[in-house]
Amino acid sequence: MAGSGGEQTISGYIQHHLTNASVGEGFMTLHVDTLAWSVVLGLVFILSFRAAAKKATVGVPGKWQALVEIIVEFVADTVKSTYHGKSPLIAPLALTIFVWVLLMNLMDLIPVDFLPTLASLIAGESWETIASGQSHTYMKVVPTTDVNMTFALSIGVFVLMIFYSIKIKGFGGFMKELYAHPFNTPWLYWFNFILELVSLLAKPLSLSLRLFGNLYAGELIFILIAGTMGLWQLPLHFIWAAFHLLVIPLQAFIFMMLTIVYLSLASEEH
Amino acid sequence: MNINFTLIGELIAFIFFVWFCMKYVWPPIMGAIEDRQQKIADGLAASERGEKDLELAQQKATEQLKEAKTQAAEIIEQAKKRANQIIDEETQRGHVEREKIIAQGQTEIEAERNRVKEDLRKQVAVLAVAGAEKILAREIDAAAQSDIVEKLVAEL
Numbered sequence: 251m252a253g254s255g256g257e258q259t260i261s262g263y264i265q266h267h268l269t270n271a272s273v274g275e276g277f278m279t280l281h282v283d284t285l286a287w288s289v290v291l292g293l294v295f296i297l298s299f300r301a302a303a304k305k306a307t308v309g310v311p312g313k314w315q316a317l318v319e320i321i322v323e324f325v326a327d328t329v330k331s332t333y334h335g336k337s338p339l340i341a342p343l344a345l346t347i348f349v350w351v352l353l354m355n356l357m358d359l360i361p362v363d364f365l366p367t368l369a370s371l372i373a374g375e376s377w378e379t380i381a382s383g384q385s386h387t388y389m390k391v392v393p394t395t396d397v398n399m400t401f402a403l404s405i406g407v408f409v410l411m412i413f414y415s416i417k418i419k420g421f422g423g424f425m426k427e428l429y430a431h432p433f434n435t436p437w438l439y440w441f442n443f444i445l446e447l448v449s450l451l452a453k454p455l456s457l458s459l460r461l462f463g464n465l466y467a468g469e470l471i472f473i474l475i476a477g478t479m480g481l482w483q484l485p486l487h488f489i490w491a492a493f494h495l496l497v498i499p500l501q502a503f504i505f506m507m508l509t510i511v512y513l514s515l516a517s518e519e520h
Numbered sequence: 521m522n523i524n525f526t527l528i529g530e531l532i533a534f535i536f537f538v539w540f541c542m543k544y545v546w547p548p549i550m551g552a553i554e555d556r557q558q559k560i561a562d563g564l565a566a567s568e569r570g571e572k573d574l575e576l577a578q579q580k581a582t583e584q585l586k587e588a589k590t591q592a593a594e595i596i597e598q599a600k601k602r603a604n605q606i607i608d609e610e611t612q613r614g615h616v617e618r619e620k621i622i623a624q625g626q627t628e629i630e631a632e633r634n635r636v637k638e639d640l641r642k643q644v645a646v647l648a649v650a651g652a653e654k655i656l657a658r659e660i661d662a663a664a665q666s667d668i669v670e671k672l673v674a675e676l
Contacts, residue, residue, distance in 0.1 A: 272524075279524040288530060292537045299545045306552035308559060315552075322549045341550075342542035350537060393530075398523060402530030406538075 262383050263477045264470070267362060270396065271369075271388040281396055288393035291353040295346070321349065328507065333514040335418070340513055343410070344506045347403065352502035354393045355465055359491055359498070362472045365391045394465045394501075397458070404458035407509050411453070411516040418517045453512055457505065464501050468494050645673045 270281040302318035311319060325345045333340050369389040370380045379385050393399045415424040428450070429443040468490075475486045649669055 274525065277524050279522070279526070280529060281524070281526040284526055285529050285533075289533050292533055296537055296540045296545060299541070299549070303545050303548040306548050308552055308555040311552075311556075315549075318549060319553055322546070323553060326550065326553075339538075339542055342546040343538050345546060346534075346538045346541045396526065398526035399530050401523065402527050402534055405527070406531060406534045 259383075260477050264473050266383055266385070266388070267366065267473045268390065268470075269388045270390050281390075281398060283388070283390050284393045284396040284399055287357065287391055288350075288354060288399055291357070291393070292350050295349045295353060299349070321345070325506070329510055332507070332510045333517075335514070335517045337414075337517070339410075340510065343513075344510055347407075347509055348502050348506040351394060351403070351461065351505050352499055354399070355498040355502055357392045358395075358465060358468055358472065358494060360391060361487070362469070362476045365389055392465060392469055394461055395469045397462050400458035400462040401454075403461075403505070404454035407457065407512060408454035411512050414513055414517040419519060423519075453508075457508055457512075461501050461505050464497055468497055641673055641676060644676055645669060648672060 271283040272279045272281050274280050298314075299318055302315045305312070306315055322345060325348055326341055329341045329344050366385075366387075366389040367380055370385040370387040373385075373387040375385045375387060390396065412424070415427070419427065428446045429439040431442050431446050433442055471490055472487065472494075475483045475490060479486055652665075652669070
């Protein structure tokens with residue numbers, strides 16, 4: 251329906267699609283769409299996996315159990331090959347991150363106008379307002395295109411990194427890693443500290459921004475194609491979706507993998 | 521890029537999902553997988569053991585068959601030997617019997633001959649006496665000349 255609304259401009263169309271449905275002001279703003287979709291997808295993950303776990307049999311597994319076991323074993327193997335310590339948390343954490351991020355990324359494949367239009371209709375707006383881009387109902391359906399989402403994940407991981415560092419090396423060991431690392435001479439400790447602090451903080455930052463950037467860019471291209479290409483958007487969307495099909499699991503895997511790597515770095519003595 | 525309270529909400533959701541996964545999802549699934557792995561390993565070991573057992577049993581059966589064959593051959597050999605022995609013995613006995621029968625026959629023949637000879641001798645004696653009687657045609661005391669006749673007969 252892009253471009254057919256007369257008064258609607260391309261930038262307006264894109265702007266509309268990139269605005270979150272939010273309540274509140276300033277820092278207390280809540281992105282309702284991000285929260286709702288991520289929680290719904292998280293529930294889809296834990297409830298469906300819980301269903302498999304409840305009925306898990308040692309004998310011949312059902313189809314769903316088989317699929318869940320494939321995913322669980324894949325994650326377990328990845329964790330086992332990277333994280334050498336023993337922790338009951340790392341593997342479930344990796345599984346949660348992988349499946350949850352994958353599900354959220356998959357929302358990208360739903361046609362860009364589908365859910366926003368549906369939301370507008372439910373909110374009681376007329377076809378004309380929606381088509382002309384005047385709708386005041388906003389709906390951004392891919393939670394991982396919201397920095398709040400990706401930062402929440404990476405900050406969770408960051409907290410765990412520091413927790414494991416202190417737990418395994420002690421507070422002194424953790425600090426020592428920060429100031430005594432590349433140059434082990436006392437008069438360069440301040441330099442080390444700056445260097446290591448930057449590298450420590452860069453980890454969660456790059457982790458979240460990588461996921462956000464990839465998905466945001468992918469979503470933007472979808473919106474751009476929908477907004478500018480008329481009927482040509484059909485084959486173009488197909489091509490971009492096929493390409494995006496690689497990006498979606500890859501980004502979920504990278505996020506999981508880096509989480510494991512960071513945590514294994516945090517819990518190993520150098 | 522506007523960071524706001526959503527982050528806190530997502531953080532809470534994240535913590536809850538990870539906690540739930542760690543508590544209720546991961547252990548049962550991993551447990552089922554590990555138990556099944558154990559079961560498969562046990563099954564494989566059992567099948568391997570069974571295979572070995574089978575091989576052993578086959579070996580044993582082959583051995584026993586061989587032994588039975590040897591024994592059978594031995595028994596046959598023995599039977600043959602015994603048969604030969606019996607045949608030999610019988611032949612021997614036959615021989616002996618024959619010899620005995622022959623010997624008996626010969627004695628009988630001998631006795632008969634002697635008897636016939638005796639008979640003949642007596643008849644010849646009588647004939648000789650009769651002949652002499654006729655030749656001489658005279659009265660001769662048979663008793664007086666009997667020693668001559670006896671001598672004659674003995675010369676026969």
